[in-house]
Amino acid sequence: MSTALTRPRRMVAITSLGAAGLLALTACTGGGGSAGATSFSFLVNQENTTIPELLTSLSTDQCKAENDAQPLQIETVPQTQLDQKLQLLAGQNALPVQYAAGNAPALTKELAQGGQVLDLEKTLTDLGVIDQIEPAAISTIEQLYGGFNMLPYQYNIEGVWYNKLLLADNGIDVPSTWDDLSSGAAKLHAAGIQPFSASGEQGWPITRLISGYIFRDLGPDALQKVADGDAKLTDPEYVAAAQAIADLGADGYFGQGVGSIDYDTAFNTFLTGKAAFFYMGSWALANFADESANQIGSDNIGFMPFPDVAGGAGDSSQTPANVGLPMALSAKAYNEDTGKWLTCIANNYGAQSLSAADTISGFKVNGDVQVDDLTALVQDRIASTQESVLWFEALFNAKATETSQKNAAQLVTGAISAQDFMGLVQADLG
Amino acid sequence: MHKVLGDKRAIALLLGPALVVYSLVMLIPVVWSLGYTLFEGNAISGFEYVGVDNLARLFSDPRVGEALRFTLLYAVIITAGQVLLGYLLALFYVFVLRNRGSVVRTLVFFPVIIPTVAVALMFQKLFEIAPQTGPVNGILNLLGVESIDWFGNPVSAIVVLVIMDLWRSMGFYAVLLYTGLLDIPDDIMESARLDGATGFRLVRSIVLPLSLPVLLSSIIFSINGTLKVFDSIVALTNGGPGTASTPLTLYMFQTSFSYGEYGYGASIALLLTMLCLIVTVFIFRSSRRDVTKG
Numbered sequence: 001m002s003t004a005l006t007r008p009r010r011m012v013a014i015t016s017l018g019a020a021g022l023l024a025l026t027a028c029t030g031g032g033g034s035a036g037a038t039s040f041s042f043l044v045n046q047e048n049t050t051i052p053e054l055l056t057s058l059s060t061d062q063c064k065a066e067n068d069a070q071p072l073q074i075e076t077v078p079q080t081q082l083d084q085k086l087q088l089l090a091g092q093n094a095l096p097v098q099y100a101a102g103n104a105p106a107l108t109k110e111l112a113q114g115g116q117v118l119d120l121e122k123t124l125t126d127l128g129v130i131d132q133i134e135p136a137a138i139s140t141i142e143q144l145y146g147g148f149n150m151l152p153y154q155y156n157i158e159g160v161w162y163n164k165l166l167l168a169d170n171g172i173d174v175p176s177t178w179d180d181l182s183s184g185a186a187k188l189h190a191a192g193i194q195p196f197s198a199s200g201e202q203g204w205p206i207t208r209l210i211s212g213y214i215f216r217d218l219g220p221d222a223l224q225k226v227a228d229g230d231a232k233l234t235d236p237e238y239v240a241a242a243q244a245i246a247d248l249g250a251d252g253y254f255g256q257g258v259g260s261i262d263y264d265t266a267f268n269t270f271l272t273g274k275a276a277f278f279y280m281g282s283w284a285l286a287n288f289a290d291e292s293a294n295q296i297g298s299d300n301i302g303f304m305p306f307p308d309v310a311g312g313a314g315d316s317s318q319t320p321a322n323v324g325l326p327m328a329l330s331a332k333a334y335n336e337d338t339g340k341w342l343t344c345i346a347n348n349y350g351a352q353s354l355s356a357a358d359t360i361s362g363f364k365v366n367g368d369v370q371v372d373d374l375t376a377l378v379q380d381r382i383a384s385t386q387e388s389v390l391w392f393e394a395l396f397n398a399k400a401t402e403t404s405q406k407n408a409a410q411l412v413t414g415a416i417s418a419q420d421f422m423g424l425v426q427a428d429l430g
Numbered sequence: 431m432h433k434v435l436g437d438k439r440a441i442a443l444l445l446g447p448a449l450v451v452y453s454l455v456m457l458i459p460v461v462w463s464l465g466y467t468l469f470e471g472n473a474i475s476g477f478e479y480v481g482v483d484n485l486a487r488l489f490s491d492p493r494v495g496e497a498l499r500f501t502l503l504y505a506v507i508i509t510a511g512q513v514l515l516g517y518l519l520a521l522f523y524v525f526v527l528r529n530r531g532s533v534v535r536t537l538v539f540f541p542v543i544i545p546t547v548a549v550a551l552m553f554q555k556l557f558e559i560a561p562q563t564g565p566v567n568g569i570l571n572l573l574g575v576e577s578i579d580w581f582g583n584p585v586s587a588i589v590v591l592v593i594m595d596l597w598r599s600m601g602f603y604a605v606l607l608y609t610g611l612l613d614i615p616d617d618i619m620e621s622a623r624l625d626g627a628t629g630f631r632l633v634r635s636i637v638l639p640l641s642l643p644v645l646l647s648s649i650i651f652s653i654n655g656t657l658k659v660f661d662s663i664v665a666l667t668n669g670g671p672g673t674a675s676t677p678l679t680l681y682m683f684q685t686s687f688s689y690g691e692y693g694y695g696a697s698i699a700l701l702l703t704m705l706c707l708i709v710t711v712f713i714f715r716s717s718r719r720d721v722t723k724g
Contacts, residue, residue, distance in 0.1 A: 084684075088687060110475050256559050256579065257582060258582070259670070260582070397689070398689050406673070410582075413579065413583075415584070416672065427492075
């Protein structure tokens with residue numbers, strides 16, 4: 001072998017070096033930029049099957065032309081991992097055209113401030129379909145996210161669903177106070193029926209009970225005070241709320257292994273008649289309408305607001321309302337085809353949602369849609385709501401949100417005390 | 431050949447591509463991450479220079495202490511278990527099964543090639559309490575013991591984690607140590623036997639000293655792997671219940687990508703790197719003398 005490389009060989013050497021470098025560089029830059037998207041990509045939490053199903057059915061019917069121009073493409077992620085995924089994608093400017101914008105409104109706001117979220121007020125006005133959105137939904141979104149930049153695919157109220165038959169069989173009236181609820185649960189438990197069904201794996205169905213108690217006991221502004229720093233979760237009156245929920249757990253009212261119960265299992269437990277009470281949002285109407293899953297029958301399900309706490313400053317007319325997990329559009333991936341999709345959704349989603357999934361959305365319902373009694377009940381309740389409240393983690397940062405939801409199951413299994421639970425969350429509120 | 435390696439351009443040509451790739455995917459990100467420790471923020475909201483605040487925070491954050499304790503506890507238990515079980519299995523292969531053990535070796539090695547997530551799902555089902563009663567609780571019930579909520583309590587969750595990780599990895603260490611044992615010359619074993627050494631005595635005086643180098647390699651290998659454990663914990667308990675089984679790696683990941691604090695996450699990564707470095711140097715130092723002697 002000669003000592004010097006001949007010219008052609010040197011060329012080969014330089015080329016291969018360059019090629020290796022380029023290869024490495026492409027590895028670094030891969031996955032970037034979704035601007036001018038050719039597909040209507042949609043990242044949604046796995047637990048939410050309603051929106052993907054409805055959009056899919058729109059894509060084959062009313063929005064077929066839009067779908068041909070920009071085909072709908074759905075990708076799912078477990079809700080507990082959504083925030084991580086969003087941070088990574090946003091960091092690379094690789095968010096899909098439409099996406100579930102985070103568990104914590106704090107993250108949603110951060111995404112908006114980072115220029116990742118499309119301003120819907122302007123866009124829908126330009127498209128001429130802003131009047132297709134219910135004003136109440138717009139005001140809820142503005143209150144939560146600082147501007148109208150989320151699509152109200154759902155407009156929910158939350159409360160306690162109950163199994164009418166189980167209550168009647170055990171001689172329990174629909175509880176209107178916390179004490180009634182506790183004594184009713186005790187009766188059911190004694191009769192061998194699991195009083196509450198809740199997903200400890202998700203955590204939020206348990207922390208919602210804490211916030212429910214806080215709002216009834218301390219008034220609708222109680223968690224705003226915590227956010228403003230005027231009160232702490234470790235204050236005795238707040239700890240008392242966590243204690244009330246922990247007491248339910250200590251008595252075994254959530255059943256065995258609540259920390260392992262996932263969202264679907266919690267639904268299943270209630271819909272197969274194994275549990276009497278179920279705290280959930282009105283998006284559950286979609287699950288209730290599924291006749292193969294709902295073995296107890298829609299007629300057998302009742303809805304009651306979170307009960308009053310004796311001597312409390314709040315009352316059961318204050319209803320938790322939200323738009324579900326917020327769904328945003330990427331400001332960077334938006335183009336004319338997406339605008340057409342958006343117009344079609346604004347015009348058709350409301351009716352489609354109500355007729356096909358029995359779910360109430362924040363879109364206007366165009367046309368005449370027959371609804372079942374339970375859906376009508378929720379519609380009435382929404383219409384009569386004078387004052388709405390948020391949920392436990394609504395004003396928390398991402399860290400405190402996760403701490404709260406991850407430790408909720410431990411609170412009801414007794415692994416940590418109410419004081420410790422509130423202490424952990426308060427510490428992360430910073 | 432000597433002439434080629436004496437030529438600087440040839441060396442550059444041979445090493446160049448690998449070095450470029452290594453720098454791009456390894457060195458630059460490492461230095462970059464080190465730089466992040468001085469900043470706070472994330473890719474969405476931008477970065478802000480905070481000096482050594484992040485590093486100072488490591489000492490005041492109770493969750494770092496908790497995660498560090500768990501990481502060390504886990505590393506010690508799993509390393510001891512992996513290497514001990516692996517060694518016992520290797521001895522079993524060599525002295526009991528001899529050449530007939532390929533089926534057993536394959537079966538014990540099998541869990542190593544199953545994806546961690548699949549193993550974790552299987553263990554979740556094995557130890558399940560609700561909605562279905564898993565086989566383990568089923569057996570307990572048969573024996574008249576009440577079902578245990580394995581993943582609802584920190585101690586029992588960690589017990590399941592340890593059982594799973596040992597089951598998953600002992601086959602690998604068994605094969606690694608088995609090859610070490612095969613390296614022991616037959617004539618030494620033979621002469622030891624002639625001198626009357628059998629059983630425990632043979633293992634202690636001949637096998638153990640002669641397999642010490644591979645044993646120490648296994649320990650270093652194992653402890654560095656266990657200090658950086660991530661996948662099996664995420665898949666089995668996701669750090670729960672609460673944060674009871676959250677190691678530094680998972681806390682680092684959550685801090686960076688869930689809480690959006692890249693700088694503080696990078697600081698935790700730095701702590702983990704230092705920890706691995708110290709442990710490795712410590713084992714290496716304490717072993718060097720013995721290795722050269724053996």
